[in-house]
Amino acid sequence: MTRVGVIGLGTMGRQHMDAYRQMLDVEVAAVYDHHPDRAQAFAQEYGVRVAGRLSELLDQCEVVDICTPTYRHAEYALPAIEAGKAVVCEKPLARTLEDCERIVEAVKKHNTPFMPAHVLRFFPEYRTAHQLVKSGAVGVVAAVRMRRGGDFPRTKSDWYADFNKSGGVILDLIIHDLDWLLWTLGTVERVYAKALTFRNLEHLDYTLVTLKFKNGAVGHIEGTWCDPGGFKVNFEICGDSGMLEYDSTRQVALQMATRAEDGAGGGVQVPESPAVQNPYYLELRHFIECVQTGQTPEITVEDGYNAVRLALAAIESAQTGRVVAL
Amino acid sequence: MKVKVGIMSFAHLHADSYAHCLKANPNAELVGIADHDPARAQAKAQQFETQAFDSYESLLASDVQAVIICSENVHHARLAQMAAAAGKHILCEKPLMTKLDDGKAMLAAAQGASVHLFTAFPCRFSPAFQQMKRTVESGAIGELLALRGTNRGSNPGGWFNDPELAGGGAMIDHTVHVADLMRLLTGQEIAEVYAETGNNMFHGAFDDTAMLTMTLQNGIFATLDSSWSRPKTFPTWGDVTLAAIGTRGIIEMDMFAQHLIHYDDRAGRIKQVFWGDNIDYLMVDEFVRIVAGAERQILATGEDGYKAAAVAIAGYESVRRGEPVGTTSI
Numbered sequence: 054m055t056r057v058g059v060i061g062l063g064t065m066g067r068q069h070m071d072a073y074r075q076m077l078d079v080e081v082a083a084v085y086d087h088h089p090d091r092a093q094a095f096a097q098e099y100g101v102r103v104a105g106r107l108s109e110l111l112d113q114c115e116v117v118d119i120c121t122p123t124y125r126h127a128e129y130a131l132p133a134i135e136a137g138k139a140v141v142c143e144k145p146l147a148r149t150l151e152d153c154e155r156i157v158e159a160v161k162k163h164n165t166p167f168m169p170a171h172v173l174r175f176f177p178e179y180r181t182a183h184q185l186v187k188s189g190a191v192g193v194v195a196a197v198r199m200r201r202g203g204d205f206p207r208t209k210s211d212w213y214a215d216f217n218k219s220g221g222v223i224l225d226l227i228i229h230d231l232d233w234l235l236w237t238l239g240t241v242e243r244v245y246a247k248a249l250t251f252r253n254l255e256h257l258d259y260t261l262v263t264l265k266f267k268n269g270a271v272g273h274i275e276g277t278w279c280d281p282g283g284f285k286v287n288f289e290i291c292g293d294s295g296m297l298e299y300d301s302t303r304q305v306a307l308q309m310a311t312r313a314e315d316g317a318g319g320g321v322q323v324p325e326s327p328a329v330q331n332p333y334y335l336e337l338r339h340f341i342e343c344v345q346t347g348q349t350p351e352i353t354v355e356d357g358y359n360a361v362r363l364a365l366a367a368i369e370s371a372q373t374g375r376v377v378a379l
Numbered sequence: 380m381k382v383k384v385g386i387m388s389f390a391h392l393h394a395d396s397y398a399h400c401l402k403a404n405p406n407a408e409l410v411g412i413a414d415h416d417p418a419r420a421q422a423k424a425q426q427f428e429t430q431a432f433d434s435y436e437s438l439l440a441s442d443v444q445a446v447i448i449c450s451e452n453v454h455h456a457r458l459a460q461m462a463a464a465a466g467k468h469i470l471c472e473k474p475l476m477t478k479l480d481d482g483k484a485m486l487a488a489a490q491g492a493s494v495h496l497f498t499a500f501p502c503r504f505s506p507a508f509q510q511m512k513r514t515v516e517s518g519a520i521g522e523l524l525a526l527r528g529t530n531r532g533s534n535p536g537g538w539f540n541d542p543e544l545a546g547g548g549a550m551i552d553h554t555v556h557v558a559d560l561m562r563l564l565t566g567q568e569i570a571e572v573y574a575e576t577g578n579n580m581f582h583g584a585f586d587d588t589a590m591l592t593m594t595l596q597n598g599i600f601a602t603l604d605s606s607w608s609r610p611k612t613f614p615t616w617g618d619v620t621l622a623a624i625g626t627r628g629i630i631e632m633d634m635f636a637q638h639l640i641h642y643d644d645r646a647g648r649i650k651q652v653f654w655g656d657n658i659d660y661l662m663v664d665e666f667v668r669i670v671a672g673a674e675r676q677i678l679a680t681g682e683d684g685y686k687a688a689a690v691a692i693a694g695y696e697s698v699r700r701g702e703p704v705g706t707t708s709i
Binding site: 193194195196198245247249252254257259261263265268269270271273275277279280281282291292293294295296374375376 | 527578589606610613624703
């Protein structure tokens with residue numbers, strides 16, 4: 054039995070908890086949240102033990118899963134790594150490059166299993182696209198466009214709205230696409246970006262990022278927390294012998310529309326992509342199996358570092374108006 | 380009285396469409412065709428049941444009132460100045476010019492001869508774009524913050540792949556339409572341009588991939604993908620899309636979304652069959668009406684063509700310098 058401790062019991066903590074509950078060889082031994090009330094409610098709902106302190110949680114598990122807001126990742130990851138725990142940490146690896154460096158150093162020093170949770174790599178549409186590009190399905194890649202976003206994410210503490218905590222739409226949201234691009238196309242030479250992040254518009258953030266890859270390809274990412282039309286993603290990979298495209302608004306396996314009870318409209322449309330296992334399960338299952346077998350997780354701490362470094366370069370470009378070389 | 384129009388050169392493939400538009404227009408007469416390739420002039424004259432002139436000079440010496448110029452980009456300036464000197468009104472294919480000095484000379488020539496100089500920007504006439512413009516102007520999406528555009532296509536090949544004749548590759552071919560729409564939508568000039576280009580599609584000595592980032596005078600930022608990135612099996616020639624992001628919402632236009640999908644077993648491929656309005660016809664029709672004395676409404680002026688082409692020219696300068704460049708500093 055692999056014992057897991059989950060830290061940070063918001064949306065992502067729940068998502069991960071649901072995944073662990075399906076694994077017969079995993080026990081969530083303890084959970085921790087710096088809001089004691091939220092921890093208690095969570096523990097009651099899932100029937101798990103609350104750790105009053107971090108050290109108490111570390112005593113009860115081999116695997117630590119960090120689902121806190123970005124700016125607190127290092128604060129929990131470092132002691133867990135130093136205690137020799139296997140750590141899976143939500144993306145982005147950390148809010149600052151200094152924190153990322155500390156985590157990379159700690160992982161190297163203590164030689165513990167570590168995985169930044171870039172879950173996009175486990176979304177079947179993105180995984181299939183990665184495999185196809187790698188297999189040469191579109192030939193030499195020339196141009197890539199990716200789009201991600203919807204309306205502004207709202208939480209009780211509203212930490213997404215605090216740039217110093219979340220890093221805005223570039224560090225929090227399109228880091229998914231940045232990691233996928235680094236994974237699929239390799240080294241980025243330079244980045245140029247525009248963003249609303251520094252305009253101090255309440256609950257609006259938007260970015261358009263251009264990347265030049267070492268292999269000559271040009272990439273474009275749109276990240277939005279400005280679109281009231283709901284969360285959407287799409288991508289398009291053009292190469293010298295073909296193109297792959299995906300659009301979450303078009304490739305919809307199940308679409309439901311319901312009428313309000315009184316028949317007066319105000320209905321809700323919910324598109325879904327049902328699957329036997331969701332990407333969060335696949336991601337965490339991969340990490341648990343790596344911990345159990347001693348294999349190296351397919352997303353390394355360096356991958357986490359590189360994604361943050363690229364995101365911060367894009368932020369720097371948006372802030373200064375200059376091209377940022379990597 | 381029909382407006383007499385001639386076509387100077389069929390080097391650009393849009394000439395065929397404009398010739399069809401003139402033939403279909405009850406107020407216009409396609410009087411003749413001249414081309415530096417006499418065989419092409421003969422063939423097109425036969426196809427469109429009109430006269431082939433043996434030189435541009437002889438076409439301009441006839442009683443045509445107006446000309447449409449569809450030469451290789453680099454020859455626009457020379458042909459436009461010839462037409463202006465002959466007192467003919469001009470509709471010039473885009474990009475208006477490949478060098479700023481050429482554009483200035485064209486504008487001066489038209490002004491000096493008191494003839495109209497217009498730029499062939501049919502996308503302005505798209506009902507979807509016109510409705511988008513009205514919607515943005517109504518304030519429905521709040522204050523405008525950012526724009527995202529694409530004008531992707533397939534590589535037209537031929538002289539389009541010779542920067543000596545085209546003035547560049549994909550970026551000069553496909554930047555101007557959407558740059559023009561962005562100016563028209565916002566009423567703002569494009570102040571700064573940063574561009575990345577690549578040639579991984581065709582590996583030639585020309586850019587086939589181009590991504591521009593633009594900052595407008597009032598701080599609105601925008602990107603535009605003008606790559607020839609549509610694969611050979613793509614169901615149509617390309618696209619024109621424009622999204623506007625505002626404080627209260629967004630509006631996204633896909634100009635050629637009004638199509639059927641034709642799964643064509645005989646052709647062995649899937650095709651899009653467009654059923655929306657013919658924007659080339661709407662543009663040529665306004666040109667004909669203006670030559671007949673009507674006021675300009677939507678048709679892009681020479682100045683509009685100059686401003687849009689200057690964006691692409693600034694894009695190439697940005698690629699050379701590796702940094703954003705001001706459109707007035709090149």
